Amino acid sequence: MPAKDLTEHFEALNRFLSEHQALWRPRPFSDRPMAWEQTHGQLATWLKSRSLAQAEQAQAEPHKLNAPEPFASLAEQAQALCQIAPLPLINSPQLPNRLSNDIPGRKWLQIQAFASSLSFEQPTKHWLDWCSGKGHLGRLLARQGQPLSCLEHDPELVDKGAKLSQKLGINAQHIEQDVLAPSAIKQLKTEHTAVALHACGDLHVRLIQLASEVGCQQLAIAPCCYNRISTQHYKPLSQPAKAAGLELSIQDLGLPLSETVTAGARVQKQRDISMARRLAFDSLQREIRGLDEYLPTPSLASSWLNKPFAEFCIDLAALKQIPPPPASTDWLKLEAKGWELLAQVRNLELLRGLFRRPLEVWLLLDRALYLCEQGYAVQLGTFCSRELTPRNLMLVAERIGSARQGCG
Ligand SMILES: C[S@@+](CC[C@H](N)C(=O)[O-])C[C@H]1O[C@@H](n2cnc3c(N)ncnc32)[C@H](O)[C@@H]1O
Structure with a gap:
């Protein structure tokens, strides 16, 4: 491939990525709410109203999503910029x-x-x-x-x-x-x-x-x-x-790796439960600390997911050395909130996924x-x-x- 073509391709991608940094740098999971939810209110509201199953369906082919602008235009530009042909195949003899x-x-x-x-x-x-x-x-x-x-x-x-x-x-x-x-x-x-x-x-x-x-x-x-x-x-x-x-x-360098096409159904289910719980905990810790700010939590052994939800949150609060959740916490409501937030996050991630x-x-x-x-x-x-x-x-x-x- 001539260097001129490679350079032109690179420059075009660089313009696209530079121009839309505000849309792909923030991560919906940890940067809630993101600034673009204000600047592109209609799109954010539309995405946040959709279910987890709808987010998963759209993940494979987000450009087909009939979402409010600028989604469709960005999807089209991203697709056009990423047309990479297969390498020519050599005729290999039957492999032993x-x-x-x-x-x-x-x-x-x-x-x-x-x-x-x-x-x-x-x-x-x-x-x-x-x-x-x-x-x-x-x-x-x-x-x-x-x-x-x-x-x-x-x-x-x-x-x-x-x-x-x-x-x-x-x-x-x-x-x-x-x-x-x-x-x-x-x-x-x-x-x-x-x-x-x-x-x-x-x-x-x-x-x-x-x-x-x-x-x-x-x-x-x-x-x-x-x-x-x-x-x-x-x-x-x-x-x-x-x-x-x-x-x-x-x-930022983790963005290209955030696709889950090869994960099996069981792995995906486990990941969903883990993320829904973490989002619920995040919502809880914001209340406990009186601070509307994400609190990073370490990766946890899978046995954590076997704990009842309330115990999960109480133990995670202790691990993060923040005050324990109030005794009045409505655990059922909080757990449901985690799933609601997960659906929102996954749908908001579709925009980031375009990049x-x-x-x-x-x-x-x-x-x-x-x-x-x-x-x-x-x-x-x-x-x-x-x-x-x-x-x-x-x-x-x-x-x-x-x-x-x-x-x-
Ligand atoms: C993802 S695996 C790929 C292995 C192999 N190329 C394949 O596709 O099956 C990466 C490999 O890099 C090796 N590795 C990691 N760090 C290394 C280092 N500093 N020097 C040499 N090998 C390393 C790992 O042990 C592992 O076998």
């Missing part, structure tokens, strides 16, 4: 089933999709699986005999991966390596094709930086968990992102533009459906000179 042993079904499908989306101009010479876990992806890529190096910091996974490779007769080295340590650069070679499937924030950024420094021939990255970074704010990589002036906190993909694409384009600046030709595309994983965007990069005419 034995390689899928020991891999959960969804992960195996993701790995196959990732491998089928790697089209390079130059032949690959040596695969490097970055944050490899047991190295399932690397093994699939190296099945025709190319050497494979897997980097992973968890010794148990390194050991299990090495045993699997040996059992399957794959020519692999499983190396225990913290990829964030200074020594990681020594593991990278120019002849490497480095792949990273769902390596979190700092981990895949580190690969992009080190691989560029070493000049690895090819790279393919499907990022995830953009908010797992060691700094409080996002550090842009490319020149356009550095100049863009869009400051992103760790909380989820634009922010994710912005982050991907920052990585793509950086790789272009470092001398790579870059393709950005999807490698599988969003049902298989919402983190379905992938960057495929090949060093210019060793390959095609580049980004510009």
